[in-house]
Amino acid sequence: MSADRITAIYHVTDSADRIAARADAIAVEQSVEMPVSAISDRNVLDNIVGKVEDISDIGGGKFEVRIGLAVATMGPEPGQLMNMLFGNSSIHADIELHDAVFPDSVLSAFGGPNHGLAGMRARVGAKDRALTCSALKPQGLDGKGLAKIAGQLAKGGLDYIKDDHGIADQHYSPFAERVPAIADAVRAARAADGGRTAYLPSLSGNLDQMRIQIDIARKAGLDGVLIAPMIAGVATFHALVRENPDMAFMAHPALAGASRIAPPLHLGKIFRLFGADATVFPNHGGRFGYSPVTCRTLADAALAPWDGLRDTVPVPAGGMTPDRVPEMLQFYGRDVMLLIGGGLLAAGSRMADEAAKFQDVVMHG
16 A cells, blocks of 8 residues: 555455456546546556556455545545545445555544543543443433433433433423433432542534534533434534544444445544544344444444554444343453443333442442
């Protein structure tokens, strides 16, 4: 890989006699998007047009195609990076963006997480153990109703409580009223034991609205938020991360399955590159989970050493239940945040007790 190029790795379904032409077409489509024969500028031909670096048969009628794409075409700006990696080619049903290799110039330009695993642990007084999390649901409750649930979960000693990603600035639960009420309820629930549960409110709206919401969260004593980068826009997400280095950002995968980008790259590496301190993904065996191999690869991508970038906490979720906690700890180890939402909320009046059991298993095995 040239220092001024990103190597984009695609998995393409096609025949052996066509794959070379397909690879050339992808290289052109993801760079200059016009007939190369019509380009006379030497700089464009040499330095801007995508270059096919390798083609290999991976079986099952699929080929791995590696293409070098010029860093100069990407800004650097998060939306343009996504566009040049997979913009037009994402329209083709037989192409998947499987992975990407980024040069140091790209890593330093985007910066990665501000806090990472160590910072997420420090926020709640954890050392080297796994973290716990739950989600506030359902849609339709007002701020007082959600604050009551949050108080019960916090009473059980959980490390993190996040808004469900669908909770926004609805008329029945306005952000400016809901967030301080929940923050107060969480603090009150932990006053007796002196511990800390961190509450992450969900950001929504446009960039200006999210800036206001972060200010509200900060004034409520909070130091972290939840955001869905593919809903908010990756440029908005990255701008907020860079503007608010004191805030931790948990990334939600909503809409991330709408394009054929491999989850380990999308949720494990790209969200990390743009600044996610934690990344939520559907665990295997859940209501819409990935395979165990994908989950393992995603967690590894989030945590692996990466030229000085902080790591991102993997957060397996999606229909998890307390009885699966030992299995999940064995699978992921300590460098993980386990998110159980409905499995705790279903306990009703015993919610605090079930949350305490969940926390105890994670802390003491």
